[in-house]
Amino acid sequence: MKATALLTAALLLISVIPAKSFGNTPITVLVANSVTNPPNQTYSTFVVFRGILLGGLTRLQASNQGFGFTYTEDPNYGPFLQSVNGLAGSAEERTYWQLLVKKPNNSIIIPDVGIGCYIPAANDQIILKYSTY
Ligand code: B12
Structure with missing residues (x-):
């Protein structure tokens, strides 16, 4: 009886955990874009577990939804989001893509x-927000 209960519990775990x-x-x-304020764009995707x-x-x-981005590699912090949909941050203009999460x-x-370390829930x-600093 005890063994059956244990086996049932184990099977339940195996079926639920994966x-x-x-x-x-x-x-x-x-x-x-908080600099020129064009309409926002939204897209759907997913990350793996x-x-x-x-x-x-x-x-x-x-996924061909019209979203594009580029990033540069920082030697200390990893990927830095450089441009989104063709618009790049600029040190001269003191603009960058801020990362926010609602x-x-x-x-x-x-x-x-940054984008290389954040694990979405x-x-x-x-929110990728073109901003000034
Ligand atoms: C200034 C600064 C910025 C400026 C850099 C531009 C500039 N020309 O000043 C701006 C405002 C753009 C910025 C943005 C961000 N930053 Co910043 N930033 C700093 C700060 C205060 C100083 C960096 C510096 O000037 N170092 C001195 C110079 C001589 O060294 P450097 O290696 O050349 O510095 C460069 C890198 O630090 C790089 N950089 C700055 N921030 C980030 C963030 C990431 C993820 C990467 C890859 C590179 C990077 O830009 C600097 C200039 O080129 C540090 C904290 C600190 N006190 O060190 C945080 C810091 C580096 N930033 C941090 C973060 C999290 C961000 C953002 C992700 C915040 C956000 N949620 O949007 C964004 C980046 C988003 C993106 N587009 O990928 C974190 C990184 C931690 C980590 N392990 O990822 C730090 C450590 C602050 C913290 N919160 O603890 N940042």
Whole structure:
């Protein structure tokens, strides 16, 4: 009886864990521009379980929804988001693409890491906002 209960519990775990651990994580990406204020654009994509935002942006770019981005490699901090949809940040003009995240409860956070380190949670709205500094 005890063995049957244990076996049932083990089977339950095996059937539940993979679904939770390996499912894709849906996100949306909103492209905004606080400098010239054109209409925002939104896109949908996903990251794999515990995948980084860079993977989601790369997938989005490949999905032909009209989203494009480039990044440079910083020797210390990794990928720096350089341009989105053809518009690049500029040291002369003191502009850059800020990374913000709107959580499902509508709070907006400013991640303290870039696109190579941020791990989106399900239904995050990633906000790429062209801004000045
Ligand atoms: C100034 C600064 C910026 C400026 C840099 C432009 C400029 N010309 O000044 C701006 C405003 C653009 C910026 C943006 C961001 N930053 Co910044 N930034 C700094 C700061 C305060 C100083 C960097 C510096 O001048 N170092 C001295 C120079 C001589 O060294 P350097 O190697 O040439 O510096 C370059 C890099 O630091 C790079 N850089 C700056 N920030 C970031 C962030 C990432 C992810 C990368 C890859 C590179 C990078 O730009 C600097 C100038 O070229 C540091 C904190 C600190 N006190 O060090 C944070 C810091 C580097 N930034 C940080 C972050 C998180 C960001 C953002 C992701 C914030 C956001 N949520 O939008 C964005 C980058 C978004 C993107 N497009 O990818 C983090 C990085 C931590 C990490 N492990 O990823 C730091 C450490 C601050 C923190 N929160 O702890 N940043």
